Amino acid sequence: MNENEFKRNELLAKKTIKGINSRNMTGHYAKDKKEALDIALSLIPEGASVTMGGCTSAREIGLVDTLKSGNYNFIDRDNYEDKRQAMLFGYDADVFLSSANAMTDDGVIINIDGNSNRVSAIAQGPKKVIFIVGMNKVCSDVDAAMKRARNVAAPINAQRFNLDTPCSKTGSCMNCKSPDTICCQILITRYSRHADRIHVILVNDDLGF
Numbered sequence: 001m002n003e004n005e006f007k008r009n010e011l012l013a014k015k016t017i018k019g020i021n022s023r024n025m026t027g028h029y030a031k032d033k034k035e036a037l038d039i040a041l042s043l044i045p046e047g048a049s050v051t052m053g054g055c056t057s058a059r060e061i062g063l064v065d066t067l068k069s070g071n072y073n074f075i076d077r078d079n080y081e082d083k084r085q086a087m088l089f090g091y092d093a094d095v096f097l098s099s100a101n102a103m104t105d106d107g108v109i110i111n112i113d114g115n116s117n118r119v120s121a122i123a124q125g126p127k128k129v130i131f132i133v134g135m136n137k138v139c140s141d142v143d144a145a146m147k148r149a150r151n152v153a154a155p156i157n158a159q160r161f162n163l164d165t166p167c168s169k170t171g172s173c174m175n176c177k178s179p180d181t182i183c184c185q186i187l188i189t190r191y192s193r194h195a196d197r198i199h200v201i202l203v204n205d206d207l208g209f
Ligand code: SF4
Pocket: 150, 151, 154, 155, 158, 165, 166, 167, 168, 172, 173, 174, 175, 176, 177, 178, 180, 181, 182, 183
């Protein structure tokens, strides 16, 4: 990223954070991955139970490794044979980590889901939800964010998990009803009823898909 792109993202992040804050959520700006990690850790007290739903961005800023090796109760679904049990523990966690498939520059967050554990935990359950979002995910409005979610994020995720969906073959959404679809539920987070529950860390970098 060149200097001008960095500055443009910085300005866009300011606008986006204003929008996030107007929705009873809390926006944070991180100039890079290191600062994003520091902000995330400042929001997670030691000893907290933490879980996540498919959050590549949290891995990319080093948060998952830090939590696993630190004094936290990290609920790692991969370590549970009973995935349903892990998911149920997750609903009662202190902190849930997520990325966004896309968001608008006035603070609306879009997530699509196949199993739907991620979108359900964002909507309800964990006491705090921390989104880690690269500036590459910020779009001009809900329509553009939805298009990004279904034409950029979904095809890449479908390919990652070797799913038999049209988008994994064509690279764009065909509005499928295939058994493998990852668009079973689409969550639009436009307001938080509970102050201090949803935090969004906007990172001036490309993260995730
Ligand atoms: S609806 Fe189907 S084709 Fe469209 S993004 Fe979702 S999984 Fe892919």
